[in-house]
Amino acid sequence: MPDSMRDYLQRDMECEGLLECFHGLRDLDRRVFARLVDGGEPMTVDELSERIDRERSTAYRSVQRLIDADLVEKRQVNYDHGGYYHVYEPAAPDEIADEMQRMLNDWYAKMGQLIGEFREEYGPGEDGENQRGAPAPPADQ
Numbered sequence: 424m425p426d427s428m429r430d431y432l433q434r435d436m437e438c439e440g441l442l443e444c445f446h447g448l449r450d451l452d453r454r455v456f457a458r459l460v461d462g463g464e465p466m467t468v469d470e471l472s473e474r475i476d477r478e479r480s481t482a483y484r485s486v487q488r489l490i491d492a493d494l495v496e497k498r499q500v501n502y503d504h505g506g507y508y509h510v511y512e513p514a515a516p517d518e519i520a521d522e523m524q525r526m527l528n529d530w531y532a533k534m535g536q537l538i539g540e541f542r543e544e545y546g547p548g549e550d551g552e553n554q555r556g557a558p559a560p561p562a563d564q
Contacts, residue, residue, distance in 0.1 A: 445523050446492040451475070455485045456494055456513060465498060465510035486511050494519060 442448045442456065458474045459466060466474075472482035489495035489511075496514050501507045513519075 441523060442492075442494070445526055446494065448488065448492065449485075451477070451481070452485050452488050455482065456489055459495060459511060459513045465512040467508060467510055471511070493522060 442453050448456075454475055455471060458471060462470075462474075468479055468483045468486060471486065472479045475482060475485075486495060486497075490497055494514055495511050498510050498512065499507050500510055
């Protein structure tokens, strides 16, 4: 994972990298999400675990992380004679993209605020010193 904003901006990123960038997902989580998308229909955890060649508990934990990130939806299917099971499917791409856009807008606003605070903290005051009491650098530097 990149260490800085500069690293992120300089690296080649595909759209799947957004899942890591915005939601901190692991490689396994991205694989599970891709299988759900590629499958074209809702799947059980057992079906997913088979497709990713991992134990059921591992697949379940990954699905839970995807649900927590609002990338996957859980639906209950009832048997005719009682009982039920759950299936999982990806959330609508527009909903996911809209949420990432909201997160980006929030992040951008927060960074703008922090940059303003940085300017106030380290920029010269009326007395020629910055807020830390050090002389401000000459204007030509």
